[in-house]
Amino acid sequence: MIGVLLVDDDALTLELHRTYLERLDGFEVVAECTGARAAVTAVLERGAAIDLMLLDITMPDGTGLDVLRHVRARGADVDVIAITGVRDADVVRQMVGLGVAQYLVKPFTFATFRDRLEQYVEYRRRARETAGTASTQEEIDALLGALRPAASVALPKGLSAETLERVSADVRAHGPVSAVEAAQRLGMSRVAVRRYLEHLVAAGTVVRSPRYGAPGRPESEYRLR
DSSP states (O other): OEEEEEEOSOHHHHHHHHHHHHTSTTEEEEEEESSHHHHHHHHHHHGGGOOEEEEOSEETTEEHHHHHHHHHHTTOOOEEEEEESOOOHHHHHHHHHTTOSEEEESSOOHHHHHHHHHHHHHHHHHHHHHTTSOOOHHHHHHHHHTTSOOOOOOOOTTOOHHHHHHHHHHHHHHOSBOHHHHHHHHTOOHHHHHHHHHHHHHHTSEEEEEEOSSSSSOEEEEEEO
């Protein structure tokens, strides 16, 4: 489980982020703070229990920048995703310089939140697999690329965002999947499902590969990148 510290001065926002995390596998909220000083104390006292901090920037007793400066100065090895309404480019630059893994601007949908957390999980997986070894350039590129959101691709005519989310959810839950398998579960035609799957391939969130084993022409299967 990935231990998460939630930091935000708004109680409703804390509740929202907690609810979002409860919908994702592999995450556990271990502490919540409503101020900068409390966040620093939580990180320093709980140590290894906190793997990830979801950090607001604007708080009554300090900023997210203050929090990061303090915990980095004390050698705290905690990953950070900034979640804030602050859009100032200089603040973004400073947060990146202090090692934030992601910078997520409020407001956002659950789908966006989920995608960023899934990217973070992939980053941790790649980091774990290459720990203690001399990484190749390709492995380093893949590690850093895991935290970069895929470029958005406009929906082609005839595709809906709601159905795209249903198809995406099926790949997440059952992948690797074929168009036939997904169509049966979703109650859609194979042709329609394939269009959505191919769009996800174009968007860079899904990978297509041939599936061998059955006689005849190889069938394509789709899995999350």
